[in-house]
Amino acid sequence: MNNYFIIGKVNEGKSHLFNLFSKNHRTISNPLENTTVDIIRKEISIKNFHYYLYDTPGFYNLSDFKEVYKRISDLKISNIKFIYLSEIFTEEDLKICKFINSLGINIYFFHFNQLDFSNLIPNLFSKIFVNQKDNFGELYNFLASQNSIDAESYIKQETSTIVIFGKENTGKSTLFNKITNIQLSQTSPNLHTTRDSVNWDINYKKEILRFIDTAGFIRSRSNRRNNDFEKFSIIQSEYFIKNASLIVLLLDSTSESKLDLSLIGSLSKRNKPFLVLVNKMDLISEKNIYQKKFLDYLSNNHNYYSSLNIHFISAINLSKSKILDLIYGHLNNKFFFKTSYLNKIIKPINGELGKIQKNSKEFKIYFITAFTVNQKNYFKISCNFNKKNIKPHVKSFLSKILIRELNLKGINFNLIF
Incomplete structure (x- = not known):
């Protein structure tokens, strides 16, 4: 071509x-x-x-x-x-x-x-x-x-579009350049280095993956949103997010903020698959402690998200093949559920659980959220029992119901109460 x-x-x-x-x-x-x-x-x-x-x-x-x-x-x-x-x-x-x-x-x-x-x-x-x-x-x-082609014989290969999105200076262009293996996007510690949306195709496992590096997200209260450059960049990012097969939300582990939750919540409402990559983990000394605090923070704000797939990475240190494996795996991820659907099945699940319980106080579920952390799947169950008081047979029965209701046969997951 x-x-x-x-x-x-x-x-x-x-x-x-x-x-x-x-x-x-x-x-x-x-x-x-x-x-x-x-x-x-x-x-x-x-x-x-x-x-x-x-x-x-x-x-x-x-x-x-x-x-x-x-x-x-x-x-x-x-x-x-x-x-x-x-x-x-x-x-x-x-x-x-x-x-x-x-x-x-x-x-x-x-x-x-x-x-x-x-x-x-x-x-x-x-x-x-x-x-x-x-x-x-x-x-x-x-x-x-x-550049004329034979329209009848020409078959356009299907392309999956992956949009890299996030706040400014989270490492989006660094990640994009690592994936494409070329310095197509300029990188800099300065804000708003990427203005236009840059794209490139990768052939991976006999499929075409089109990656798009977008300009950094700017707070709605920022005066810079009225700047011509920034305003146009926002419009471009919105266009590509709307048409994405998968959104990769890149967060910066060194600069957490409530805006992270807002972005997660905003993407959740779109009912589009999205992957959360918490970047710059090479700059975090106590990685396990940080990951636990981050996940606890999300769990305490479960209304902001559903079906999160979270990975803690360093875009500089992680190999191209591992990054592509993460992204490609999520394109075909079956562990993705709308919050509205999970809420709908709570009532029948509580009904079935009531039939196997002999205690005067019945075990009841209030919320179910699903997420994946470092390729391990979890259901977060908010209920009226302390997790220490939940009987093993109740956990086992609940797992069987979730497998049946959500068609999860062959997919491993853990329950967190």
């Missing part, structure tokens, strides 16, 4: 052109210089044609472009072609285009309006899109003709 990179000096309109192709996955287009900092990919897939389009950071000179080109080369993809934007074609543009030409890469020159291209050397470019009635329309139709 062909890969078209929109390139050009800063503020030439690269993001604007990218957005004309992409109606839903849009990048931040702003008159400020250096708005785009990452390489943003969009799959252009219509019935009769199919290719990838990329928005890229701007540059000032040949030296800057070589840095951008290195990042593109690191993607290790073939069939690279460049769409070069320039409002005024200068000597520096000429140097850059000659350099690209020496690499044997096709360049398509584009300009939105009329342009005096007397400075252009036509044989540097495979095609020039200027001074047409509709330059964009000409480019769009040309790319369609160059």
